Amino acid sequence: MSVAQIIQDAWNKQSRWLIFLRPLSWLYRFGFTLNKKIYQFGLKPRYRAPIPVMVIGNITVGGSGKTPLLIHLVKYLQSLSVRVGVISRGYGGSGPFPKIVSLESVPDEVGDEPCLIVQSTGVAMAVGSNRQESIELLLKNYRLDLIISDDGLQHWALDRQLEWIVLDNNRGLGNQKLLPEGYLREPVSRLKQSTVIEHSHSPKSGLNMHLEVAEPYLLNPQVEQAIVFDPTLDYYAVVGIGFPKRFYHTLETMGVTQFQCHEFPDHYDYEINDLHFDDMNPIITTEKDAVKLLPLMKEHPTYQREIWVVPVEAVLSPECYSLLNKQLQQLGVEINLG
Template sequence: MSIAQYVQDAWNKKAPWLIVLRPLSLLYRLIFSLNKTLYTVGFKKSYTAPIPVMIIGNITVGGSGKTPLLIELVKYLQQQGIRVGVISRGYGGKGPFPLLVNALSEPDVAGDEPCLIVQSTHVPMAVGPNRQASIELLLQSEKLDLIISDDGLQHWALARQIEWIVLDQNRGLGNEKLLPEGYLREPKSRLNGSTVIEHTKVAQTQRNMHLEIGQLYLLNASVDLNGFDPRQCFNVVVGIGFPQRFYQTLNQLKVNQYQAHEFPDHHDYQISDLTFNNQDAIITTEKDAVKFKVLLKQHPEFNIPIWVVPVEAVLSSDCYALLKQQLQHVGIQFS
């Protein structure tokens, strides 16, 4: 287990020993607050795009469900006739940046989440650490009404008109401490006065979402003989921010005979990572699957079935009503 995985496991368990990291958390708070203040008072300048920008992010490290939410919002806006584009940091990709992402882009170049977003929606998308450069590249190639930023909530160099913060109630806020003592990027007070989308099956607020399981599919269809059987044994391969959520999904599918193989978020998979002592089928997430596609092209001899479990964000009606209201406020009308 890597140090990063060990610390993340401690966050999830609220391990008492994390208190030794408090001095680092205080330093993080100081640097973070100073940087934010420099932007607030205008000492550092933020870039304002020529069209409205909406940020979908979170105040925690690790998965919160924001990528399925973004995909759902993009599909919804496309149906409403709104020309939407997406930008992202492109974490895990090598670039060169800024980079336009298309359906043929590979995750080691553009990042795994951008590839998943584009493959799911065909939305115009640009990635790179410089958000301004990504927006300018995107607007050079597309006529757009709105840009959605995948994450970037704490990226004060980018001005925004709309912010949605996804709060996963399954994970909660842990020990409510800032990095690295806890997994908060910002104090929980950041939620006050913000648009918070509660991610939970049992909602306590009107603005909420949950994930529903889509139709499972086989990544290497040529090797399937008998179809999906939840009673068989599996090798679970997962490299996401909060793997426990995927295990809960497997429970819903009544998959309970498996060996778990966890990897860090955005892991750079090799074919050896999919090779085990047994011949059991593999089951994984869509985010991981975008990387497995590349491996299967490189290793056509690999004949172990790989099942993919897609999930879709289901939003409450209040989320859509709020989105329409916020977009109208910045001059974007629905068709």
């Protein structure tokens, strides 16, 4: 087990030994605060795009439901005839950056989440660590009304007009400590400065979302077994995401109770050996992982084990749509409400 995984497990368990990392958390807070002030006082320039920018992010490390929310918002905005584009860091991709993401793009070049976003929405998207270059590349190739930044909440070099922070109440804020003693990227007080979307099936706020499971589908339909999903089988749960326990909970709500957990680091680059087990029981995984696994299936067409993918869709409260429409109108973004 890697050091990162050990710390991740300690965060989830709120282990007492994390207190020994407190000096590093103080150092992180100092560096983070200094960097933020440098941009706030204009000692470093901030890029302001010619069209409004909306950042969707979180203050925690690991999964919060941000990507399903972004995908849903893109589809919603497209339905309102808003010409939306998306930028992302392209974590895990080799570039060269900045780079346009297309339906033919592969995770090794642009990252897994950008591939999933474009495959799900067909949105104009560019990736790269330099957000300004990504935006300029998009605007060079597309006529857009709005840019959505996938993450980048702490990227102070990018000026933004709108921020939505996803707060996953299923996971919470842990010990409410900054990295690495806890899994907070920013202090809890940051939640008071932006629009907070509560991710929960039992929300306390009117601005909330939850994830609903869609029908599982077979990633490699060329296998000879039946293609009807059976929740009573024994599965290998193969996941490389930030918060695997959410996926396990999803499986249980689907009636899948017999599964062995095989966890990998977030954004993990799978190899075919990772998918070999002693029997032919099927694999079950997330859409994010499926983006990484599909190229392996193409490289190994004789692979016969069933790989089932569980898609999830974000469901937003009516208040979220009302607020978004109001915020966009205030920014001068035209929306067609029919």
